[in-house]
Amino acid sequence: MYVIAIIVGQLRLRRKAFANPEDALRHGGLQFHRQDPDVERARRAHTNDLETILPFLFIGAVYALSGPSLFAARLHFLVFFLARVVHSVAYLYALKAPTRSVAYSIGLISCILMSVRILTVVASYA
Template sequence: MAQSLKNCESAGQHVWLGAGEPGNHAYLQQGGGNRSCSPDLSLWSTRNFQAFANPEDALRNGGLQYYREDPDVERCRRAHRNDMENIFPFLFLGAVYSLLEPSPAVARIHFFIFCVGRIVHTVAYLLQLRAPTRSVAYGVAQLPCFSMALQILLAAAPYW
């Protein structure tokens, strides 16, 4: 097991994460591949559909016939990328907003609305639900962001 980890690291391609056999767990691609350690759904869809974006990954996992784009894998990757594009700014706003010492109940409401909106948006994206569902979920998730940003600006305005 440790030898497998050492082989992966010495090849400069993957870092093994988890216990058990490396082939059954998440890997962190170090060279700009289609996998990372956090998107378990992306990893699952890549492995399940046997579609790899890089020829070296396909060779390692069954051959060049798996070097292709699968629509389901690509949809999962786009959903993950979309989540990251929205969650990181929210985390920044939430951290700054928390420094303003808001009411814990109001802060919880902001965070809850954002989380529910993003979960619904991601599910709508992955399950290809009708168009207004995803747009409405996105809008709902953005409301707390705008509210927090406005409160941050109002708190900072007297110091300008």
Template sequence: MADFMKSEVFLAFSTYASVMLVKMLIMGPLTGYFRMSRGAFSNPEDARAHGGTDEESKKKLMTTNPDVERVRRCHQNDLENIIPFIGISLLYTLTEPNLSTALMHFRIFAASRILHSIAYLVPLPQPSRGLCWLVGLGTTFSMVYRVLKAGMRL
């Protein structure tokens, strides 16, 4: 096992998985920033802490904001795609793929998710966001195919 963890493919996986996790972690504070700057809170205690001392002012602060909701949907999409990528790509590394092929998968996925977030948050016209999502999903399924193919040989 120690040799596996020293392999170049595993190190590449670790790097790109870390980049994707950091990207996903950034979305939480970004949501908080948008909530603060737009004055749109979802919890009564947050509204109260930011000037919602009476019912009327609290009601004004407890609203949805399109910018906050856009960041939240982007974050939700990350959760739905990055977490499966990490699990699948870890299994993929166990199939001992060629380093250049593994790097291609990891880089394409990472680029597609970063571009997806840019397309979501800017926002860019469709189909840019959809294409980025589709490329990332296709990359993940390519690794699934390799894992299943390797498993069928057992």
């Protein structure tokens, strides 16, 4: 998420495309209070990261507390991480379909499997 946020900021500076008028004024004038397609693509990639990674952090934390094997936990976390890296690269570089959707789905499957484990553990206490 931080890498994509930095990329968005750098693109804004390079393209002189600022979201806020005060930033545009500081960097050359109100004419730079505008949108740029590349900045918007990077911003959408960042928003997608936020929508996906924040729930993963919660699910991953609860999953880790459910007592999974170390191998299974590492596998889930690594698969999710790699899927998100591929998704972000595919988003930033507009790679051909279905790269982005496959990467998203793989990360989602990892979260679903962790959630199933959580529910199974909780159900065993009921």
